[in-house]
Amino acid sequence: MDTPAAASIDREALVSRLQALLPDGSVLHTDEAQRPYECDGLTLFRQLPLATVLPSTESELLAVVAVCREAGVPIVPRGAGTGLSGGATPHAQGVLLSTAKMSAILAIDPVARTARVQPGVRNLAISEAAARHGLYYAPDPSSQIACSIGGNVAENSGGVHCLKYGLTVHNVLRVRAVTIDGDVVEFGSGALDGPGLDLLAVLVGSEGMLAITTEVTVKLIPRPQVARCIMASFDDVGVAGDAVAKLIAAGIIPAGLEMMDQPATRMVEPFANAGYDLDAASILLCEADGTPEEVEEEIARMSEVLRAAGATGLRVSTSEAERLRFWAGRKNAFPAAGRVSPDYYCMDGTIPRRRLGEMLRAIQQMEAKYEMRCPNVFHAGDGNLHPLILFDANDPSSLARAEAFGVDILELCVKLGGTVTGEHGVGIEKINQMCVQFPADEREQFFGVKRAFDPHGLLNPGKCIPTLHRCAEYGRMKVHGGELPHPGLERF
Amino acid sequence: MADGLIDQVRAAAGQGRRLRIRGGGTKDWYGEQPADADAATVLDTRGHAGIVEYDPSELVVTARCGTPLADLEATLAASGQMLACEPPHFGSGATVGGCVAAGLSGPRRATAGSIRDFVLGAKLINGRGQHLSFGGRVIKNVAGYDVSRLLAGSLGILGVITEVSLKVVPAPVAETTLRFDGIAQAEAIRRLNHWAGQPLPLSASAWSGDTLHLRLSGAAAAVRSATTALGGEVLDAPSAATFWLALREQSAPFFAGDAPLWRLSVPSWTPPLLPGGHSQDAPPDMLVEWGGALRWMRSTLPAETMRAAARDAGGHATLFRRGSLSDAQASGIEAAGCFSPLDPALLRIHQRLKAEFDPAGVFNHGRLYPGL
Numbered sequence: 001m002d003t004p005a006a007a008s009i010d011r012e013a014l015v016s017r018l019q020a021l022l023p024d025g026s027v028l029h030t031d032e033a034q035r036p037y038e039c040d041g042l043t044l045f046r047q048l049p050l051a052t053v054l055p056s057t058e059s060e061l062l063a064v065v066a067v068c069r070e071a072g073v074p075i076v077p078r079g080a081g082t083g084l085s086g087g088a089t090p091h092a093q094g095v096l097l098s099t100a101k102m103s104a105i106l107a108i109d110p111v112a113r114t115a116r117v118q119p120g121v122r123n124l125a126i127s128e129a130a131a132r133h134g135l136y137y138a139p140d141p142s143s144q145i146a147c148s149i150g151g152n153v154a155e156n157s158g159g160v161h162c163l164k165y166g167l168t169v170h171n172v173l174r175v176r177a178v179t180i181d182g183d184v185v186e187f188g189s190g191a192l193d194g195p196g197l198d199l200l201a202v203l204v205g206s207e208g209m210l211a212i213t214t215e216v217t218v219k220l221i222p223r224p225q226v227a228r229c230i231m232a233s234f235d236d237v238g239v240a241g242d243a244v245a246k247l248i249a250a251g252i253i254p255a256g257l258e259m260m261d262q263p264a265t266r267m268v269e270p271f272a273n274a275g276y277d278l279d280a281a282s283i284l285l286c287e288a289d290g291t292p293e294e295v296e297e298e299i300a301r302m303s304e305v306l307r308a309a310g311a312t313g314l315r316v317s318t319s320e321a322e323r324l325r326f327w328a329g330r331k332n333a334f335p336a337a338g339r340v341s342p343d344y345y346c347m348d349g350t351i352p353r354r355r356l357g358e359m360l361r362a363i364q365q366m367e368a369k370y371e372m373r374c375p376n377v378f379h380a381g382d383g384n385l386h387p388l389i390l391f392d393a394n395d396p397s398s399l400a401r402a403e404a405f406g407v408d409i410l411e412l413c414v415k416l417g418g419t420v421t422g423e424h425g426v427g428i429e430k431i432n433q434m435c436v437q438f439p440a441d442e443r444e445q446f447f448g449v450k451r452a453f454d455p456h457g458l459l460n461p462g463k464c465i466p467t468l469h470r471c472a473e474y475g476r477m478k479v480h481g482g483e484l485p486h487p488g489l490e491r492f
Numbered sequence: 493m494a495d496g497l498i499d500q501v502r503a504a505a506g507q508g509r510r511l512r513i514r515g516g517g518t519k520d521w522y523g524e525q526p527a528d529a530d531a532a533t534v535l536d537t538r539g540h541a542g543i544v545e546y547d548p549s550e551l552v553v554t555a556r557c558g559t560p561l562a563d564l565e566a567t568l569a570a571s572g573q574m575l576a577c578e579p580p581h582f583g584s585g586a587t588v589g590g591c592v593a594a595g596l597s598g599p600r601r602a603t604a605g606s607i608r609d610f611v612l613g614a615k616l617i618n619g620r621g622q623h624l625s626f627g628g629r630v631i632k633n634v635a636g637y638d639v640s641r642l643l644a645g646s647l648g649i650l651g652v653i654t655e656v657s658l659k660v661v662p663a664p665v666a667e668t669t670l671r672f673d674g675i676a677q678a679e680a681i682r683r684l685n686h687w688a689g690q691p692l693p694l695s696a697s698a699w700s701g702d703t704l705h706l707r708l709s710g711a712a713a714a715v716r717s718a719t720t721a722l723g724g725e726v727l728d729a730p731s732a733a734t735f736w737l738a739l740r741e742q743s744a745p746f747f748a749g750d751a752p753l754w755r756l757s758v759p760s761w762t763p764p765l766l767p768g769g770h771s772q773d774a775p776p777d778m779l780v781e782w783g784g785a786l787r788w789m790r791s792t793l794p795a796e797t798m799r800a801a802a803r804d805a806g807g808h809a810t811l812f813r814r815g816s817l818s819d820a821q822a823s824g825i826e827a828a829g830c831f832s833p834l835d836p837a838l839l840r841i842h843q844r845l846k847a848e849f850d851p852a853g854v855f856n857h858g859r860l861y862p863g864l
């Protein structure tokens with residue numbers, strides 16, 4: 001499935017068929033008009049598609065799917081294009097399908113505590129619309145002002161509050177989607193379960209490879225009365241890592257539990273004025289939320305554990321403004337990286353929490369080996385790492401080193417019993433590392449799942465699951481010196 | 493370790509035999525009972541038992557399929573942790589594999605999540621006798637399709653789950669059960685939905701016979717303030733524990749009787765269901781759980797009547813227990829199937845998935861739907 005089934009496609013004929021189906025301005029085909037769609041958040045990979053379509057309704061979307069199916073043309077769905085693994089990178093012989101015009105909030109039901117929205121709705125817009133009922137949508141990726149709920153479903157996105165409130169998969173009740181066969185299918189329901197296999201569980205996180213989401217019903221939860229956040233300083237990253245394990249072992253599930261090392265706090269502070277302790281080797285942000293009494297109790301318990309675990313200083317937010325400042329720093333880590341370096345490469349491995357110290361030490365050694373800087377921010381409570389490798393894409397040597405650095409990190413994650421991606425997805429970026437994480441039989445079973453939903457392999461082909469052939473190639477490349485030839489070239 | 497199971501699967505696949513996967517047999521009665529089920533060879537998973545890894549600070553436990561569910565729970569309790577969804581055992585021999593394959597969750601479901609929400613990884617023997625590993629032992633993982641969650645509730649039709657990794661949670665510091673008497677069903681449903689929209693530490697609810705029970709769990713201060721705010725009569729701890737256990741295990745008086753037991757899963761705010769022409773003033777006797785989202789009813793009404801009531805509310809109805817019916821009645825209900833029929837497009841995906849995982853149809857033939 002690396003290469004699409006389609007042999008040769010008459011681009012002009014395809015464009016005119018699509019234009020006949022969609023309103024004016026909904027089919028883009030010039031290079032200039034399509035330029036904004038040539039990449040997602042993984043800007044290393046750029047590709048213009050044959051055409052870009054922006055359906056406004058499900059029936060327009062169905063019409064596009066029918067044309068593409070009949071012509072054997074691949075479809076790549078795209079939400080807001082903030083994905084970091086190239087999941088929405090266009091296909092050279094395919095159509096890019098943007099949900100930008102499907103961005104209506106269809107219903108907010110305060111009694112059922114649900115929101116029914118179109119796929120292009122921004123994550124934060126849901127919580128904003130629900131706010132007047134005292135409700136919100138819990139998963140809060142740092143990109144929440146921009147990313148779409150359709151993209152969240154496709155990536156099973158997480159956020160800084162997911163340790164307590166769950167990932168996208170835990171907060172979505174129903175997904176309505178169009179299959180490549182042209183069926184409109186409802187996965188899940190307004191009830192807490194549905195008959196048959198739990199296909200919703202597979203659809204979430206499927207990176208646009210199984211079906212195209214046209215409507216999502218999410219769970220809304222009551223906004224906690226109060227939230228307060230502790231900023232704990234540590235003079236050693238390993239000690240901070242152990243403190244995380246101690247909090248959890250003490251039976252505490254903080255509403256948020258994030259870690260930043262000193263290079264990260266120093267990178268962020270001038271940008272976000274978060275008030276971080278810049279002398280600390282690393283800081284932990286630990287949030288408690290709930291009723292005022294509950295929060296008092298939990299802040300006291302957390303403070304006690306953190307102190308016993310070796311925190312050199314604790315600061316508890318005394319106002320909502322201060323709490324939000326603590327988080328603003330964390331949530332702006334990626335943009336801050338973009339400010340201090342021409343380019344940055346965001347890794348997303350997850351490891352068992354107890355290996356955190358080990359991982360951090362290894363990353364420090366890699367910084368020396370590749371002569372590059374790598375500030376670290378983590379969803380520490382989840383063991384989900386976001387090392388940010390700073391590099392310069394215009395310098396081929398810098399790019400090559402950054403890529404090799406990233407590969408080292410990901411493969412170490414697998415070795416430590418973790419995974420190459422905790423929330424950003426495989427896309428095209430981590431497809432080679434899937435060969436390291438999964439043996440051939442597992443990968444073949446994944447293709448089986450793909451075929452069950454998309455027998456012709458037309459939805460987002462070549463992503464997420466590597467073919468046997470590709471893994472054999474990757475194995476050979478690793479044998480020959482460990483570095484990829486022509487690292488700047490497309491590899492999909 | 494799983495070699496014995498793999499050999500049995502390969503042998504069965506090679507000889508064109510069917511297998512019926514079985515742990516403690518505590519849920520033998522659940523799901524379809526196809527006429528030819530007895531022809532299948534039982535694949536007993538209990539020999540493949542034991543906790544593989546458990547580190548309380550990771551909030552993750554990995555156990556083999558044959559591990560007794562009670563043993564797993566005891567191990568977690570010793571570290572002050574538990575399975576969040578409070579799964580039913582339905583008998584002393586319940587195993588971890590059976591618990592995940594049945595996909596059933598207990599009273600905590602509405603607020604904590606279902607068993608599938610806590611599955612992080614699984615190992616599976618597919619119909620080709622391949623032993624595959626999906627997901628992992630970390631809380632966040634989006635590498636590849638989430639096959640391990642798909643196995644929760646699959647009733648064994650995709651293969652033998654040999655091992656699962658589950659996210660676990662700390663046991664709550666404080667817990668209180670409140671009892672409210674003289675509350676009609678409609679009022680109970682209204683209150684439950686109202687409360688669910690507020691930041692209260694709810695962890696379970698049950699209404700039947702005009703009595704509403706509500707459980708609060710969490711930080712001591714939160715439970716205390718909610719208790720004061722909600723009123724009601726506080727149950728003593730042993731009675732409360734007995735009550736929720738009897739609900740989870742369906743040994744409570746409501747569940748007694750010969751008529752089939754229907755499980756109606758609907759949006760939580762759905763007003764009292766009225767299958768078979770009951771009026772709103774006199775709704776049929778039901779037990780309402782999960783903040784209103786789960787309704788149980790003992791009834792001899794035709795399957796289609798029950799299904800229509802759930803479907804009209806946007807949910808689905810399952811013939812959960814057959815009861816002891818006359819042959820004639822039983823055959824009518826049997827013919828309608830245990831689980832609500834699938835929409836044709838969904839059924840097609842089910843059929844293709846079955847063919848991809850178990851091409852020769854070795855496993856639990858017909859247990860979920862005829863032909864699967």
Ligand SMILES: Cc1cc2nc3c(=O)[nH]c(=O)nc-3n(C[C@H](O)[C@H](O)[C@H](O)COP(=O)(O)OP(=O)(O)OC[C@H]3O[C@@H](n4cnc5c(N)ncnc54)[C@H](O)[C@@H]3O)c2cc1C
Binds near residue numbers: 142150152158
């Ligand atoms: C600054 C920054 C911070 C971030 N922080 C986080 C974070 O904290 N947590 C986190 O999890 N992620 C984070 N991300 C990653 C990204 O925002 C998420 O993956 C997000 O869910 C992508 O949404 P999108 O709408 O931009 O999707 P896109 O990038 O457009 O697409 C992502 C994938 O979804 C598919 N897709 C999109 N819409 C549909 C649809 N309707 N039907 C089917 N498939 C579809 C695409 O094909 C693609 O595979 C961050 C990204 C940036 C740039």
